Amino acid sequence: xxxxxxxxxxxxxxxxxxxxxxxxxxxxxxxxxxxxxxxxxxxxxxxxxxxxxxxxxxxxxxxxxxxxxxxxxxxxxxxxxxxxxxxxxxxxxxxxxxxxxxxxxxxxxxxxxxxxxxxxxxxxxxxxxxxxxxxxxxxxxxxxxxxxxxxxxxxx
Amino acid sequence: xxxxxxxxxxxxxxxxxxxxxxxxxxxxxxxxxxxxxxxxxxxxxxxxxxxxxxxxxxxxxxxxxxxxxxxxxxxxxxxxxxxxxxxxxxxxxxxxxxxxxxxxxxxxxxxxxxxxxxxxxxxxxxxxxxxxxxxxxxxxxxxxxxxxxxxxxxxx
DNA sequence: GTCCATGCAAATGATTTGCAGTATC
DNA sequence: GATACTGCAAATCATTTGCATGGAC
Numbered sequence: 001x002x003x004x005x006x007x008x009x010x011x012x013x014x015x016x017x018x019x020x021x022x023x024x025x026x027x028x029x030x031x032x033x034x035x036x037x038x039x040x041x042x043x044x045x046x047x048x049x050x051x052x053x054x055x056x057x058x059x060x061x062x063x064x065x066x067x068x069x070x071x072x073x074x075x076x077x078x079x080x081x082x083x084x085x086x087x088x089x090x091x092x093x094x095x096x097x098x099x100x101x102x103x104x105x106x107x108x109x110x111x112x113x114x115x116x117x118x119x120x121x122x123x124x125x126x127x128x129x130x131x132x133x134x135x136x137x138x139x140x141x142x143x144x145x146x147x148x149x150x151x152x153x154x155x156x
Numbered sequence: 157x158x159x160x161x162x163x164x165x166x167x168x169x170x171x172x173x174x175x176x177x178x179x180x181x182x183x184x185x186x187x188x189x190x191x192x193x194x195x196x197x198x199x200x201x202x203x204x205x206x207x208x209x210x211x212x213x214x215x216x217x218x219x220x221x222x223x224x225x226x227x228x229x230x231x232x233x234x235x236x237x238x239x240x241x242x243x244x245x246x247x248x249x250x251x252x253x254x255x256x257x258x259x260x261x262x263x264x265x266x267x268x269x270x271x272x273x274x275x276x277x278x279x280x281x282x283x284x285x286x287x288x289x290x291x292x293x294x295x296x297x298x299x300x301x302x303x304x305x306x307x308x309x310x311x312x
Numbered sequence: 313g314t315c316c317a318t319g320c321a322a323a324t325g326a327t328t329t330g331c332a333g334t335a336t337c
Numbered sequence: 338g339a340t341a342c343t344g345c346a347a348a349t350c351a352t353t354t355g356c357a358t359g360g361a362c
Contacts, residue, residue: 018336018341040327055344060327075230080326080352101286110286121295130257130266132297139277141288174316174361196352211319216352234328236351 002070004031004086008052011069025051026062030072030084037083037109077109086112099137105146120135160187160227160242167225181207182218186228186240193231193239193265197281229253233265255293261302 008027012019029046030038038046044059066072072084077100088097098113118148121132164183168175185202186194194202200215219240222228228240233256244253254269277288 020342022343044355056172057328057345058157058343061342068350074234076234077228078232078238082234082326099283101280101288103286104289111283113337117293117295124257124295125297128257128266129300130259130295130297131303132257132295133260134295134296137273138292139273139280139286139288140290140292141286147287152269172316176317176361178318208321213320213353214318217317220353238351 008066008069008071011071017065021051022047022058023056023062023065025054026059027066027071030066033085035111036113037077037085039081040084041081062148075100077102077107079107088113097134097136099139101139101141101143103143103146104140105142108143110143110144114151158177163267164222164225164227167227173221175272177207177208177219178203179212179218181210182215183222183227187242190242191267193233193241193267195239197237199240203288229257233258235263244269253290253292255295257295257297259299259302260296261298264299266299304311 004027005024008024009019010096012023015116018119026043029043032046036042036066040060040063043063044054047059059093063072066087066155067074067084070087072087075083075085098111101110101112103109117135121135125131160183161180164180165175168179179202182199185199187201192198194206196212196215196219199219200210200212203210203215219228222243223230223240227241228243231239231241233239254267257266259265273291273293277291281287
């Protein structure tokens with residue numbers, strides 16, 4: 001939505017930062033791929049389509065800014081790239097980031113949004129004095145195409 | 157325990173790999189810090205105490221081997237280092253890795269072992285055809301020293 | 313003796329940074 | 338017009354790799 005864009009512009013102005021084409025285009029690129037988990041390089045390539053002069057360093061700097069403003073979240077699938085996706089806090093009031101199913105065979109990543117651990121968080125806060133504000137869950141397994149359905153039968 | 161060591165030696169022999177001092181010392185270093193989440197550099201420094209000739213590259217290569225053998229697990233706290241800890245599958249039959257409470261203020265990491273998501277895993281396997289075999293959970297918040305206890309009162 | 317493993321130094325590759333020119337406010 | 342932003346190239350820094358030597362079996 002353009003909601004992210006408007007919020008970004010507002011936040012930039014609030015902080016005395018400048019609203020530039022490059023910044024808007026980086027956010028737009030990320031927002032245009034809500035199902036993807038983009039690397040800096042991928043975002044760079046996307047923005048270059050409509051703005052070929054942009055530099056990779058600018059993309060990195062903008063990503064950092066967007067992350068500080070909580071407009072995007074970082075995710076790490078341990079494949080050597082840090083990835084980014086539209087933030088869970090983006091405008092709306094959802095407080096938790098969403099989670100990921102990761103296929104161990106083909107590497108496919110499926111996102112899902114669900115508050116998995118509310119109860120557990122409350123319990124830990126009460127017993128350990130550790131006040132939890134967010135959680136991140138990665139589930140590893142095998143997707144349907146990679147044998148998720150019937151792998152059980154093949155074992156033992 | 158020395159159980160890890162024996163298992164390591166057995167696995168090396170099974171695969172026609174050589175049992176070297178360096179390999180045993182790297183595993184020993186990790187096993188000697190069960191509460192820590194060591195970086196490659198930290199492991200290197202630990203091993204150097206008893207074996208100063210070891211090279212950092214050997215540590216990296218051994219870590220990779222240990223990880224492939226499932227004797228250690230990788231964890232990433234997004235601070236620029238990959239970290240390692242004794243594997244959840246190490247000898248015993250625990251199938252899930254353990255989880256982490258991460259303090260957003262001081263960075264302290266507390267591990268805990270608990271099967272959090274058995275039910276959820278079963279549900280997703282049944283409905284999405286995605287067969288889950290492991291999960292990783294990171295909980296973010298504030299530890300007791302950093303105001304975990306009373307931060308609730310300070311907010312609005 | 314044969315290979316595999318090691319140590320060193322050089323290479324890699326994602327991300328960061330310095331700086332002079334450029335655009336926003 | 339001042340100041341922040343950009344693009345480029347050079348710098349960083351964790352990790353990997355090539356290669357000749359050394360060690361395990």
